[in-house]
Amino acid sequence: MSKENYDRYDDEEDVDGYVKIDRYNPELIQNISTHYKDILTQLGEDPNREGLLKTPERVAKALLYLTHGYDLNPKDILESAKFTEEYSQMVVVKDIEVYSMCEHHMLPFFGKAHIAYIPNGQVVGLSKIPRVVDAFARRLQVQERLTNQIRDCIQETLNPIGVGVVMECRHLCMCMRGVQKQNSVTTTSAFTGEFIKEKTRAEFLHLISSKLS
Numbered sequence: 001m002s003k004e005n006y007d008r009y010d011d012e013e014d015v016d017g018y019v020k021i022d023r024y025n026p027e028l029i030q031n032i033s034t035h036y037k038d039i040l041t042q043l044g045e046d047p048n049r050e051g052l053l054k055t056p057e058r059v060a061k062a063l064l065y066l067t068h069g070y071d072l073n074p075k076d077i078l079e080s081a082k083f084t085e086e087y088s089q090m091v092v093v094k095d096i097e098v099y100s101m102c103e104h105h106m107l108p109f110f111g112k113a114h115i116a117y118i119p120n121g122q123v124v125g126l127s128k129i130p131r132v133v134d135a136f137a138r139r140l141q142v143q144e145r146l147t148n149q150i151r152d153c154i155q156e157t158l159n160p161i162g163v164g165v166v167m168e169c170r171h172l173c174m175c176m177r178g179v180q181k182q183n184s185v186t187t188t189s190a191f192t193g194e195f196i197k198e199k200t201r202a203e204f205l206h207l208i209s210s211k212l213s
């Protein structure tokens, strides 16, 4: 779907015009709110007390925002900014902030993604790489699938000589409940083409570990 099919949702400007306004239609917000009002009661709360009056609606809007990736087509995002360029070295976009939600507990996991590709005659507008990360991250996910989906989308759309993706995330379902390991970080990676070779992979890992300052 092209960008023209989307409209800006005023309350969530950072979506930047890519999300269908339909996602926030009042009937849908109302339906989700009704369920959350019931959940508040079942949790032992009084949904009619002042502080909670607008909470079900806020939760509904927040959840719709946190899952807005379902309305995005990541391949279209890349297709919209592909152009011919004779650059054949590795392009690395690192330290991309990621916020997603684990599909098991619907609790956040968050961290960084580092993405690289070696162009094959075509490059993509740099901002589209973090946009693709968000389009997959803003869904219910597991980190491994998220990593693979980003890799596959870039490979299938740009047809580069190779793609590398590394993600480092903290999972709140492992910190604030369950096993309660506050400092554990999960690293996942996915590679295609040239990045499967040790030398290219080592260059990528070196570049993402270097600091600008």
Ligand SMILES: Nc1nc2c(ncn2[C@@H]2O[C@H](COP(=O)(O)OP(=O)(O)OP(=O)(O)O)[C@@H](O)[C@H]2O)c(=O)[nH]1
Binding pocket: 102, 103, 104, 141, 142, 143, 144, 171, 173, 174, 177, 178, 179
């Ligand atoms: N592989 C993978 N596992 C995840 C991810 N997010 C959450 N999980 C895990 O999903 C698993 C679900 O396991 P279950 O035993 O069904 O659920 P649970 O009883 O809540 O598990 P605990 O978290 O160990 O209390 C847990 O081990 C979570 O740590 C992820 O992105 N990738």
Ligand SMILES: [Zn+2]
Binding pocket: 102, 103, 104, 105, 106, 107, 171, 173, 174
């Ligand atoms: Zn979880």
